[in-house]
Amino acid sequence: MRQALREHAYLEGDFVLRSGRRSRYYLDKYRFETRPELLEALGERIAATVQESEPEADLLAGPELGAVALAAAASLASRCACDPFSVRPIC
Numbered sequence: 001m002r003q004a005l006r007e008h009a010y011l012e013g014d015f016v017l018r019s020g021r022r023s024r025y026y027l028d029k030y031r032f033e034t035r036p037e038l039l040e041a042l043g044e045r046i047a048a049t050v051q052e053s054e055p056e057a058d059l060l061a062g063p064e065l066g067a068v069a070l071a072a073a074a075s076l077a078s079r080c081a082c083d084p085f086s087v088r089p090i091c
Contacts, residue, residue: 001041008035033069043073050074 009031015023032038050057060078062071 001038001045004035004038004041005032008032008038029066039069039073040077042070043075043077046070046074047078051078 005027009028011026011028012024013026015026017023017026032042046060050060060071060075062068
């Protein structure tokens with residue numbers, strides 16, 4: 001999965017981040033969220049990690065825009081009654 005993420009979503013160049021800071025690399029989430037095989041693998045990994053660390057979890061949260069698709073993929077992969085929801089900043 002690491003190689004697939006690097007191939008499809010890892011970019012090198014000169015990027016201005018939302019914070020205003022500059023970076024020489026960028027991981028474009030839209031490039032892996034639109035590849036079903038990568039999104040599925042990430043969802044499975046997240047679901048397994050949740051199961052290991054919090055086996056009684058019944059909610060999965062994803063920051064709005066940032067991880068909603070990941071939370072939904074993890075919920076699907078877990079096959080549990082976990083309700084995915086998004087988290088919005090207050091300010």
